Amino acid sequence: MIYRELGKLEEEGRHITIGMSGAGWMGSGFIAQVRHVPGMRVAVLADEDTRKAYSVLTGSGVEEEDIVQTDSPGRAADTVRTGKCVVTGDYTLAAQIDPVDIVTDVTPSPMTGAETAYAAINNEKDVVLINIEADVTVGRVLKKLAAGKKGVLYTVSSGDEPGCLMELWDFVNSLGYEPVVIGKGKNNPLQTDATPDSVRESAERDSKNPFQVASYVDGTKTMFEMCCAANATGCIPMKRGMIGPEADIETVSRVFALKADGGIATAPYSVDFVQGKSMAGGVFITVRIQDERIAEDLKYLKVGSGKYFTFFRPFHLWFLEAPISFARAYLYRQTTLVPLDEPVADVMTVAKKTIKAGDRLDNFGGYTFYGIIDRAGEARKLNALPVGLAPGARMKRDVWKDKLITWDDVELDESNILVRLRRMQDGL
DSSP states (O other): OHHHHHHHHHHTTOOEEEEEEOOSHHHHHHHHHHTTSTTEEEEEEEOSOHHHHHHHHHHTTOOGGGEEEOOOHHHHHHHHHTTOEEEESOTTTGGGOTTOOEEEEOSSOHHHHHHHHHHHHHTTOEEEESOHHHHHHHHHHHHHHHHTSTTOOEEEOSSSHHHHHHHHHHHHHHTTOEEEEEEEEESSOOOTTOOHHHHHHHHHHTTOOHHHHHHHHTSHHHHHHHHHHHHHHOOEESSTTOOOOBOOTTTHHHHTSBGGGTSSBSSSSEEEEEESGGGTTOEEEEEEOOOHHHHHHHHHTTSEETTEEEEEEOOOOGGGTTHHHHHHHHHHOOOSBOOOSSOOEEEEEEESSOBOTTOBOOOTTSSSEEEEEEEHHHHHHTTBOBGGGOTTOEESSOBOTTOEEBGGGEEOOTTSHHHHHHHHHHTO
16 A cells, blocks of 8 residues: 555655655645655755745745755755755756656646656656646657656656546546546636636635636636546547536536437547536546446446446545655556547637737736647647647737637747647657
């Protein structure tokens, strides 16, 4: 059992040593959680705001005298060996330190995630990302690069909806049940025109960044999440943007039955989401059971009735449960979520307002764009700009509100590691 293995490491004075990027809300939460996990520690914290990184560590209980700020691999390695922590502004530093076992990025930034993971793979370090945006944008090429390094593991962690869905996916498929729809419960109604201004009051009430909250409301985060799950399972969105019906645990099995049986699902192995409070924050898989005996048993066990049943996990704990994926990777060489060799979906960039030539796109949940999922082949056909590349892109021409933004509409920094990896991935 994982907890026994971790306890054994702790008793022996050994730890799974993690180097990470990101000192924001997610990163600070992950560090706080790891402090309670036996046999595991965060030894390197990278963030461009090193003062914030320093305060995150002290706020989690690390003594000031046990923190060293350096960008030197040699000094950093010596610091980690003594059991102290390193703060750095260099996202590649953890990958260069021998005592570090696993490298991670705990941000929603595809750029930071790509830079961190690429450096780790090049230095033959395992990667466990708490960053689905990076995986959706360049995960397939990162997986391929890791496979080219003997013994190097690449995976996305559990905790966010895609990783939790993969655990449920393994459960359902191991029992031989036929998945019809996999998905999540969206925490708030979909409003594609949401901006930091429109959500500021609720964001401040919850002490969250308005851009972050707006990315939830405008659907960009949901599109990333379901695209990540789609590309790891082969499940396909039934339409652009998915359907997102209102449903609860009592009705979801009927809603996502196949059309021939009165539902809205067009085919098995689809991906979608539901709206409504009762399933918000959870993940689900609706299955079709055609064996009458199994259907009767599931009915008796109060899973549902008829021939469609939904297995529902009512929570996801994001970075708080991510340490379990780190333990699986280190102890058993097991991945939680990796993309398939061929993508089935992508998240395209759509103008949130009319954007003029010369304008720069801002960030997820901002004022200029939102993301929308579609089948990968359709995204290629339309030459749609992957939304992971949108932040910071400069517009070369005007694009009207709610119109797709294409590769030809923007100027990208071709020296940027994220752009280079995406070009490499598209060439696979």
